Amino acid sequence: MHVLVIEDDREHAEFIEKVLSEAGHSVETVDDGAGGLSRARQDQFDALVVDRMLPEKPGLQLVEEFRNGGGTTPALFLSALSDVDNRVEGLKVGADDYLAKPFAPEELVARVEALGRRQSSGEPPVTVLRVGDLEMDLLGRKVTRGETKIDLQPREFKLLEYLMRHAGQTVTRTMLLEKVWNYHFDPQTNVIDVHISRLRAKIDKEFDHQLLQTVRGAGYCLQA
Amino acid sequence: MKSGPFAFVRTTTFRLALVYSILFALFSAGLLAYLFQATVGTMRSEAKARLEAEFRTLAVAWQAGGPTRLEQSLLERVLVDLRDFTYQFEDPNGRIIVGDMPRMPAPPGDEVGVPRIVTFEIERPGPGGGATITPIEARIVRLGDGSTLLVGIKMDERIRQVNRITRAVATAAPIGFLLALLGGFFSARYAASRAESLTKTAEGVMSGDLSLRAPVGASGDEFDRLAEQLNAMLEKLETLMAATRHAGDSIAHDLRSPLSRLRNQLEARLRGPIDELSARETLGETVEEVDRVLATFNAILRLSRVNAGAEGKLVDLDLTELCEEMAELFEPACEDEGISFTADIDRRLELAGDRTLLAQAVSNLLDNAVKYTPSGQAIRFSAKRHDGVVDISVEDTGPGIPETDLQRVKERFVRLDDARTLPGSGLGLALVDAVAELHAGTFELARGNNEIGLRATLILPAKA
Numbered sequence: 168m169h170v171l172v173i174e175d176d177r178e179h180a181e182f183i184e185k186v187l188s189e190a191g192h193s194v195e196t197v198d199d200g201a202g203g204l205s206r207a208r209q210d211q212f213d214a215l216v217v218d219r220m221l222p223e224k225p226g227l228q229l230v231e232e233f234r235n236g237g238g239t240t241p242a243l244f245l246s247a248l249s250d251v252d253n254r255v256e257g258l259k260v261g262a263d264d265y266l267a268k269p270f271a272p273e274e275l276v277a278r279v280e281a282l283g284r285r286q287s288s289g290e291p292p293v294t295v296l297r298v299g300d301l302e303m304d305l306l307g308r309k310v311t312r313g314e315t316k317i318d319l320q321p322r323e324f325k326l327l328e329y330l331m332r333h334a335g336q337t338v339t340r341t342m343l344l345e346k347v348w349n350y351h352f353d354p355q356t357n358v359i360d361v362h363i364s365r366l367r368a369k370i371d372k373e374f375d376h377q378l379l380q381t382v383r384g385a386g387y388c389l390q391a
Numbered sequence: 392m393k394s395g396p397f398a399f400v401r402t403t404t405f406r407l408a409l410v411y412s413i414l415f416a417l418f419s420a421g422l423l424a425y426l427f428q429a430t431v432g433t434m435r436s437e438a439k440a441r442l443e444a445e446f447r448t449l450a451v452a453w454q455a456g457g458p459t460r461l462e463q464s465l466l467e468r469v470l471v472d473l474r475d476f477t478y479q480f481e482d483p484n485g486r487i488i489v490g491d492m493p494r495m496p497a498p499p500g501d502e503v504g505v506p507r508i509v510t511f512e513i514e515r516p517g518p519g520g521g522a523t524i525t526p527i528e529a530r531i532v533r534l535g536d537g538s539t540l541l542v543g544i545k546m547d548e549r550i551r552q553v554n555r556i557t558r559a560v561a562t563a564a565p566i567g568f569l570l571a572l573l574g575g576f577f578s579a580r581y582a583a584s585r586a587e588s589l590t591k592t593a594e595g596v597m598s599g600d601l602s603l604r605a606p607v608g609a610s611g612d613e614f615d616r617l618a619e620q621l622n623a624m625l626e627k628l629e630t631l632m633a634a635t636r637h638a639g640d641s642i643a644h645d646l647r648s649p650l651s652r653l654r655n656q657l658e659a660r661l662r663g664p665i666d667e668l669s670a671r672e673t674l675g676e677t678v679e680e681v682d683r684v685l686a687t688f689n690a691i692l693r694l695s696r697v698n699a700g701a702e703g704k705l706v707d708l709d710l711t712e713l714c715e716e717m718a719e720l721f722e723p724a725c726e727d728e729g730i731s732f733t734a735d736i737d738r739r740l741e742l743a744g745d746r747t748l749l750a751q752a753v754s755n756l757l758d759n760a761v762k763y764t765p766s767g768q769a770i771r772f773s774a775k776r777h778d779g780v781v782d783i784s785v786e787d788t789g790p791g792i793p794e795t796d797l798q799r800v801k802e803r804f805v806r807l808d809d810a811r812t813l814p815g816s817g818l819g820l821a822l823v824d825a826v827a828e829l830h831a832g833t834f835e836l837a838r839g840n841n842e843i844g845l846r847a848t849l850i851l852p853a854k855a
Contacts, residue, residue, distance in 0.1 A: 269685050
């Protein structure tokens with residue numbers, strides 16, 4: 168992916184660049200709001216990573232103007248301001264995701280990759296998701312692996328749907344709580360892990376090839 | 392505001408009092424003038440009416456019996472009643488037939504039978520030696536045979552009354568004005584002193600003494616209510632300041648130990664031999680430690696924001712769904728730990744709340760229960776509505792908390808000795824407490840049923 172990072176803190180920008188480059192993405196950084204906006208308009212990037220506090224033009228204004236000007240590139244806000252109001256504010260001006268500083272590098276990579284996927288899975292409405300021999304029929308609410316029918320609870324279905332939509336990408340526990348349960352807080356115990364292991368028992372246990380992998384220190388990845 | 396005995400002169404209250412005094416004085420003056428006019432007018436018209444009646448009676452006597460009859464009537468009247476009327480009857484030659492005036496005070500009108508109205512004064516030696524002057528209002532008429540008749544009414548009694556009224560008015564008006572002004576003066580000074588005490592409190596607080604409070608009187612008037620509100624505001628301000636200071640202290644205290652630990656670890660490694668493997672291990676541990684510090688820092692920040700009311704927006708929501716989702720979220724974890732989990736959630740638990748913070752609070756309670764309840768024991772999660780409140784309760788049959796520590800564990804960073812080895816910041820229950828306060832509710836910790844385990848209850852006001 169081709170990612171534009173707009174961040175004024177040099178060290179932080181270098182850190183983000185390093186993290187994203189190591190994950191195989193090409194990164195360009197701009198250190199002020201006005202410059203960031205014009206770069207975002209000049210080139211077709213796959214994702215924007217925007218700090219909220221920027222010289223020249225604050226992040227909120229940047230994204231708002233970019234959207235008003237017809238820009239569709241998905242954007243992720245980085246901010247030390249993390250409470251829900253700020254998050255809502257960010258999403259309201261047209262950002263697609265919001266990540267509070269400090270963050271784990273895996274979390275950033277996972278979210279940026281999720282953004283890229285969001286845009287490409289645009290036009291035709293998908294009714295069937297496939298990862299290897301695992302198949303999810305979104306209309307019939309049915310899941311099969313190979314010839315075997317798999318019975319899932321509604322929440323397990325949502326969880327698997329999210330993982331399948333982001334197949335091949337790492338998704339973090341916080342992302343799962345946000346996207347599958349729609350809660351923005353950190354559960355202290357391993358509640359999410361337990362749900363994953365239940366799902367894993369249903370989709371992987373009877374099979375030789377394990378689809379749902381644990382990514383150490385980061386989260387999970389569903390991969391054929 | 393500058394003080395001094397007359398500082399209140401600049402106050403709004405005093406100005407209002409002055410304006411009211413002046414209005415009052417003007418009104419009084421108008422009222423007195425009207426009364427004066429009315430009284431005097433009535434007296435005059437009454438005197439005129441009596442004079443008119445007397446004149447007619449005499450006219451009848453004249454018509455009935457000519458000068459002889461008239462003279463007789465006049466003599467009778469002079470003898471019987473000398474109090475009010477005075478008469479003078481002269482023959483055509485100007486000779487006085489009846490009357491004690493030396494002559495007519497004015498000539499009659501030229502036309503016969505048409506009276507002329509005159510006023511004049513007569514002077515008589517008074518009882519004390521001086522002269523008394525009596526004002527007279529009279530009718531003088533030329534009679535058919537050329538003689539002249541005067542009928543007058545003495546006005547002295549009436550004028551004395553009018554004078555008395557005038558004097559009363561002249562005395563009463565300034566006294567009334569003075570009283571109004573004095574009343575205004577004192578009420579203004581009273582109001583100004585009440586306002587001044589509030590100002591003094593505010594000044595004191597601004598100069599740094601947050602413990603100052605405005606004096607509240609017993610009357611419950613608007614100044615008392617203002618003072619009460621000011622005091623409540625100061626109370627809240629003081630609590631917030633204390634909370635901020637406490638948060639600062641806590642941050643300093645709680646971040647210092649892990650940071651020192653980190654520093655010592657790093658230094659110890661620096662002193663020893665460094666190879667690739669041990670360096671990697673040390674860096675890994677360092678990152679973990681720093682993550683913990685950051686997590687604690689975020690938790691403190693969030694707790695402070697909730698405490699200060701800077702985070703959390705109350706909107707109408709149904710707690711049933713939230714509780715069911717939390718139950719669903721935690722149920723598998725309990726099962727994995729071999730803990731029996733039951734949830735009992737009422738329908739339609741409507742209240743004004745912040746979804747994220749309530750979810751965090753409930754999750755903290757369930758989290759604690761899962762963490763401290765041994766395998767084979769039970770957790771009971773319930774959300775019930777009764778008597779205008781919603782009770783969210785998490786009860787376990789674990790080891791519980793000693794009675795003496797029940798209150799203490801709600802404070803920041805309080806972790807009981809047994810828990811030190813388990814992960815956690817010591818901020819979980821403090822956050823639950825803060826969330827309860829934000830929702831105008833309470834958070835209670837108690838021994839569980841049959842004195843076993845712990846029951847944590849979040850009591851929130853339900854939507855009316």
